[in-house]
Amino acid sequence: MTRRKFIQKVIEALSAVIIGTCWLAKKASPRRFVRALRVKKYPGSLKPLDNIEKQSKWSG
Amino acid sequence: MCLIAPGQSGDCRVRINIDGVLRTVVYGFPCSINPDPVEKKPFFHFLPGTKTLSLATVGCNLHCKNCQNWEISQANPEDSQAYFCPPEKLVEMAKNSACPSLAYTYTDPVVYYEYTYDTAKLARQSNIRNILITAAYINQQPWKQLLKYTDAARIDLKGMTDDFYIQVTSGTLKPVLDALILTKASGVHLEVINLVIPTLNDKPEQLRRLCRWVKENLGSETPLHFSRFFPQYKMRNLPPTSAETLDMAREIAMSEGLNYVYIGNISSNVGQNTYCPSCKRLLIERSGYTVLQNIIKDGCCPDCSKQIYGVWK
Numbered sequence: 341m342t343r344r345k346f347i348q349k350v351i352e353a354l355s356a357v358i359i360g361t362c363w364l365a366k367k368a369s370p371r372r373f374v375r376a377l378r379v380k381k382y383p384g385s386l387k388p389l390d391n392i393e394k395q396s397k398w399s400g
Numbered sequence: 401m402c403l404i405a406p407g408q409s410g411d412c413r414v415r416i417n418i419d420g421v422l423r424t425v426v427y428g429f430p431c432s433i434n435p436d437p438v439e440k441k442p443f444f445h446f447l448p449g450t451k452t453l454s455l456a457t458v459g460c461n462l463h464c465k466n467c468q469n470w471e472i473s474q475a476n477p478e479d480s481q482a483y484f485c486p487p488e489k490l491v492e493m494a495k496n497s498a499c500p501s502l503a504y505t506y507t508d509p510v511v512y513y514e515y516t517y518d519t520a521k522l523a524r525q526s527n528i529r530n531i532l533i534t535a536a537y538i539n540q541q542p543w544k545q546l547l548k549y550t551d552a553a554r555i556d557l558k559g560m561t562d563d564f565y566i567q568v569t570s571g572t573l574k575p576v577l578d579a580l581i582l583t584k585a586s587g588v589h590l591e592v593i594n595l596v597i598p599t600l601n602d603k604p605e606q607l608r609r610l611c612r613w614v615k616e617n618l619g620s621e622t623p624l625h626f627s628r629f630f631p632q633y634k635m636r637n638l639p640p641t642s643a644e645t646l647d648m649a650r651e652i653a654m655s656e657g658l659n660y661v662y663i664g665n666i667s668s669n670v671g672q673n674t675y676c677p678s679c680k681r682l683l684i685e686r687s688g689y690t691v692l693q694n695i696i697k698d699g700c701c702p703d704c705s706k707q708i709y710g711v712w713k
Contacts, residue, residue: 376415376514377424378423378424378428378514379423379425382425382426383425383478384478384481386482387483389433389483389484392493394434398456398468398469400441400454400468400469400505
């Protein structure tokens with residue numbers, strides 16, 4: 341192996357290690373926490389705020 | 401986690417991508433607001449005998465085939481009816497209705513996260529406690545943020561395998577286990593519930609595995625509720641859980657060293673009461689959601705003075 345080829349191999353190997361490390365670091369770092377913004381209008385229909393004194397029929 | 405394409409909603413149906421901006425369509429628009437007994441959540445070691453102003457919006461990030469509230473959890477906001485109730489109004493309503501706490505419940509507060517967070521922050525300033533009833537299918541970072549304003553969490557541990565979570569809920573197990581550990585570590589009052597479903601998670605070895613995990617990771621003081629399954633939604637082919645199976649689950653949990661084990665969704669003589677783990681004295685007697693007597697004094701057993709895990713005032 342010539343010196344030039346040896347250096348090329350070393351550079352390739354180092355590049356692979358650096359790319360791999362960057363990929364791993366990106367995977368391991370916490371995901372970005374995005375707060376959703378509110379909308380002004382409810383897409384469904386609205387009902388008046390009454391009849392809320394009773395126990396709920398829903399579980400939990 | 402789901403990727404949301406522009407113009408589309410996420411898996412929960414209530415978070416949408418509008419021109420690259422994540423928006424929640426349910427902020428300030430609960431579909432249900434009701435004062436419930438705190439025992440209905442169920443919380444057995446948190447302000448027993450009090451009412452909690454309970455709310456939910458439509459939508460859920462899980463799709464449990466046995467969901468008891470599927471009419472709201474799996475609803476499209478477009479097809480639903482909601483109140484307009486911003487956080488300030490909710491806190492005011494809790495104060496006016498003499499509820500010492502607000503419960504974020506019925507569907508899952510992690511789906512109406514921003515609404516829960518802002519309301520909880522405001523409620524804390526008015527000395528209203530915040531309680532979350534959740535499957536805790538959430539990433540660590542937002543969960544940590546929300547726990548800062550949370551006084552109590554009742555978390556579903558639906559099963560102990562990824563297979564179970566994938567098949568029954570469409571979620572996965574690890575985020576739930578991580579959230580449970582984080583909750584305990586944060587000092588927030590924690591109670592755990594497991595819905596016992598015939599043939600799916602009711603085998604003694606499955607129940608034992610769950611109990612061992614709870615004891616090893618959350619401690620023997622953490623209350624554990626076993627709840628009775630009823631055929632619902634997309635799981636109508638299975639029978640309700642038998643009383644014998646629930647009793648067996650309770651026996652297993654106690655033999656594994658858990659101190660407070662309850663059974664719910666069924667009438668039970670001993671499975672709804674709180675006993676002192678040290679001297680076995682009956683401390684809280686319950687019938688349904690009603691507290692018949694509570695003799696805990698300053699958070700301790702009046703006979704042997706053992707401190708009882710919980711928030712009592």
